[in-house]
Amino acid sequence: MIKFTIITSTYNCADLLRKTADSIRNQTYPFKQWIIADGASEDRTLEVVNQNNDVVTNLISEPDTGIYQAWNRALKLIEGDWVIFLGAGDYFYSHQTLEKIAGKLTNIDQNIHLAYGDVHLIDKNDQQLCVYGQISEGWEFLRPKLPPHQGTFQRAKLFESEKVFDESYKIAADSKFLIKALVISTLEYLSEPIVCMDASGVSSNIPNTRNTYIELNRLRKEMNLSTPYSHRIFFCTYIYAKILAYRIFPKRLCSMLLQLKRRIFGFRF
Incomplete structure (x- = not known):
């Protein structure tokens, strides 16, 4: 068994x-x-x-x-x-x-x-x-x-x-x-x-968004991943928009928006 x-x-x-x-x-x-x-x-x-x-x-x-x-x-x-x-x-x-x-x-x-x-x-x-x-x-x-x-x-x-x-x-x-x-x-x-x-979880935590991007970009380079340029631009824009929102809006509102986004689009962080 x-x-x-x-x-x-x-x-x-x-x-x-x-x-x-x-x-x-x-x-x-x-x-x-x-x-x-x-x-x-x-x-x-x-x-x-x-x-x-x-x-x-x-x-x-x-x-x-x-x-x-x-x-x-x-x-x-x-x-x-x-x-x-x-x-x-x-x-x-x-x-x-x-x-x-x-x-x-x-x-x-x-x-x-x-x-x-x-x-x-x-x-x-x-x-x-x-x-x-x-x-x-x-x-x-x-x-x-x-x-x-x-x-x-x-x-x-x-x-x-x-x-x-x-x-x-x-x-x-x-x-x-x-x-x-x-x-x-x-x-x-x-x-x-x-x-x-x-x-x-740690990679789902809004304050860790920047560190998540840094690690994933490092992973892309270390593994020689042929990530399409268009996707790199999209993901970078998404990350910095998220960081900006966190700096502008209250944490509770950001968390609510993050949950709403997940319900609609299903992104993991």
């Missing part, structure tokens, strides 16, 4: 983590491992972990430089055949999610190392903002279109080296990993809802 490894990076996110723990506990599929890589939280996060030790398989808790160092530390503990990364506050779409996906991955071609499904972006009230489904060919955010990492299952063999994620990035290392993985694998769309994703 297929075994899943779920990896979650945490830092001072006690309340959010409860939601993720409940979701994993309620999965009808029994063959799963949950690794929590904590950055030495100072709130009640570790207390929440201990309260959920029936579903937490492995815990690492030590200071880290960010999510990617935390993920890299978790890789050596992987026991599953397929790996998925969930943020604190993310949760599986239904109790049967892993059971349904296991059935689909059992018969998948051995040369396919990446498989993904639908991701539902939600606000703090668990209201749906938009759904990221099957992706088409093209460009977004200065790089090829990619599925959200929270909805992507990766074969464990992709994580056999010690440091898979480039820790010099703070936001875009998962994009870099997926682009490199696509050199040896195609993407398989599973046509199933996978996860409800919290919209307040």
Whole structure:
């Protein structure tokens, strides 16, 4: 039987983590491992972990430089055949999610190392903002279109080296990993809802917009991506319009406009 490894990076996110723990506990599929890589939280996060030790398989808790160092530390503990990364506050779409996906991955071609499904972006009230489904060919955010990492299952063999994620990035290392993985694998769309994703992640945070652009532009150059010039102009204009709006308007209004834009257009940040 297929075994899943779920990896979650945490830092001072006690309340959010409860939601993720409940979701994993309620999965009808029994063959799963949950690794929590904590950055030495100072709130009640570790207390929440201990309260959920029936579903937490492995815990690492030590200071880290960010999510990617935390993920890299978790890789050596992987026991599953397929790996998925969930943020604190993310949760599986239904109790049967892993059971349904296991059935689909059992018969998948051995040369396919990446498989993904639908991701539902939600606000703090668990209201749906938009759904990221099957992706088409093209460009977004200065790089090829990619599925959200929270909805992507990766074969464990992709994580056999010690440091898979480039820790010099703070936001875009998962994009870099997926682009490199696509050199040896195609993407398989599973046509199933996978996860409800919290919209307040680091690359979704308005103050991080400028850093997101800087990292994605760096990624474009490092990976020698042939991003169309027209797309580069469009994306740069969009980013600076967003930064300008944040400087002019109150933060709450900007957040409301961002959610409205997501409902209409579905952009991830």
